[in-house]
Amino acid sequence: xxxxxxxxxxxxxxxxxxxxxxxxxxxxxxxxxxxxxxxxxxxxxxxxxxxxxxxxxxxxxxxxxxxxxxxxxxxxxxxxxxxxxxxxxxxxxxxxxxxxxxxxxxxxxxxxxxxxxxxxxxxxxxxxxxxxxxxxxxxxxxxxxxxxxxxxxxxxxxxxxxxxxxxxxxxxxxxxxxxxxxxxxxxxxxxxxxxxxxxxxxxxxxxxxxxxxxxxxxxxxxxxxxxxxxxxxxxxxxxxxxxxxxxxxxxxxxxxxxxxxxxxxxxxxxxxxxxxxxxxxxxxxxxxxxxxxxxxxxxxxxxxxxxxxxxxxxxxxxxxxxxxxxxxxxxxxxxxxxxxxxxxxxxxxxxxxxxxxxxxxxxxxxxxxxxxxxxxxxxxxxxxxxxxxxxxxxx
Ligand SMILES: Cc1ncc(COP(=O)(O)O)c(C=O)c1O
Numbered sequence: 001x002x003x004x005x006x007x008x009x010x011x012x013x014x015x016x017x018x019x020x021x022x023x024x025x026x027x028x029x030x031x032x033x034x035x036x037x038x039x040x041x042x043x044x045x046x047x048x049x050x051x052x053x054x055x056x057x058x059x060x061x062x063x064x065x066x067x068x069x070x071x072x073x074x075x076x077x078x079x080x081x082x083x084x085x086x087x088x089x090x091x092x093x094x095x096x097x098x099x100x101x102x103x104x105x106x107x108x109x110x111x112x113x114x115x116x117x118x119x120x121x122x123x124x125x126x127x128x129x130x131x132x133x134x135x136x137x138x139x140x141x142x143x144x145x146x147x148x149x150x151x152x153x154x155x156x157x158x159x160x161x162x163x164x165x166x167x168x169x170x171x172x173x174x175x176x177x178x179x180x181x182x183x184x185x186x187x188x189x190x191x192x193x194x195x196x197x198x199x200x201x202x203x204x205x206x207x208x209x210x211x212x213x214x215x216x217x218x219x220x221x222x223x224x225x226x227x228x229x230x231x232x233x234x235x236x237x238x239x240x241x242x243x244x245x246x247x248x249x250x251x252x253x254x255x256x257x258x259x260x261x262x263x264x265x266x267x268x269x270x271x272x273x274x275x276x277x278x279x280x281x282x283x284x285x286x287x288x289x290x291x292x293x294x295x296x297x298x299x300x301x302x303x304x305x306x307x308x309x310x311x312x313x314x315x316x317x318x319x320x321x322x323x324x325x326x327x328x329x330x331x332x333x334x335x336x337x338x339x340x341x342x343x344x345x346x347x348x349x350x351x352x353x354x355x356x357x358x359x360x361x362x363x364x365x366x367x368x369x370x371x372x373x374x375x376x377x378x379x380x381x382x383x384x385x386x387x388x389x390x391x392x393x394x395x
Contacts, residue, residue: 026382029367035293040240044240044274051277066093066094066266068273083223085250095249099125101247102205106129108262112134114167117139117166118139124349175211179316181316188221192229204233208320246271328363335361344390
């Protein structure tokens with residue numbers, strides 16, 4: 001029997017996704033996972049039992065589209081307390097990870113040819129979705145304090161002069177993925193002012209904000225705005241686990257109404273019950289434990305880079321999050337060498353993958369979240385010796 005052929009039926013927009021099984025190198029700094037040893041499994045097991053005894057029979061119903069109200073209440077409390085945001089339970093939609101929230105917004109705003117602005121290097125999942133929906137993704141130059149205001153103003157002007165519509169600026173202002181920096185308060189204010197005067201909304205992706213193990217919090221861009229021009233997404237992936245698939249969107253009603261139409265129903269109620277019960281009792285204690293572990297790993301990575309890379313590269317020194325950004329001398333081809341390095345035992349993602357314009361082949365993102373501190377040290381030593389024996393340092 002010949003198999004049915006779907007080829008002529010696919011929507012032209014539907015790309016082929018070859019994201020199947022995860023491949024892991026022996027030392028893997030490419031993946032952006034948390035450490036399985038720091039997942040709160042016992043606490044979640046207790047929480048799920050308590051929550052099911054109390055409300056398990058409600059799993060017989062489909063959840064409301066905005067998601068389990070007590071968890072939205074908990075998120076609203078947290079955002080008021082930690083991010084100085086003036087939000088209530090009704091401003092929040094729970095989503096299947098913050099990725100879904102970002103996708104819902106991209107779909108709500110983008111027509112093919114529209115411009116969406118991002119930082120100079122940007123989270124791959126967002127860039128992929130922007131392109132899927134036909135956006136032209138344009139980056140704005142950054143330094144280690146965040147988006148450079150003059151560059152933002154110039155980019156907006158250039159897009160207007162070219163007759164392009166900029167639908168929003170997407171920013172990850174805290175522990176940026178992949179660059180690792182946190183945008184300063186002054187920059188946040190300047191970026192917001194420029195966007196306000198140009199009528200361009202800001203989509204603030206704050207998914208790493210709780211992973212601070214050093215330095216002081218910087219308030220959310222959302223808290224600096226009282227016009228509803230900042231859309232905000234957050235995630236439980238970094239404070240509980242990506243496998244829970246829970247995130248949230250905070251937006252004005254007009255945006256929530258549109259964005260909700262791209263959602264196929266409320267989030268997983270089983271996960272929502274467990275997360276709410278767990279976080280209500282143990283959120284900050286767990287975040288502290290997690291951050292202590294992350295700090296040790298960050299320190300291990302910085303020390304190993306100092307020892308094995310010395311003055312042959314530069315790298316960022318993040319105060320939180322999961323990433324160190326490595327910069328090798330101009331002309332070094334970490335993009336071309338990535339697969340070879342993986343085959344020889346060390347995984348990284350090269351900078352060009354994160355750049356809308358394909359820049360940064362001499363740069364790489366190194367994630368220290370998943371391996372133990374000992375493995376981080378050994379892996380960086382191994383990366384240096386792979387570079388050494390393949391002549392990467394010499395270029
Ligand atoms: C900056 C950023 N935003 C959003 C996400 C999506 O995360 P999730 O859908 O698990 O909340 C990620 C994932 O790594 C990320 O790095």
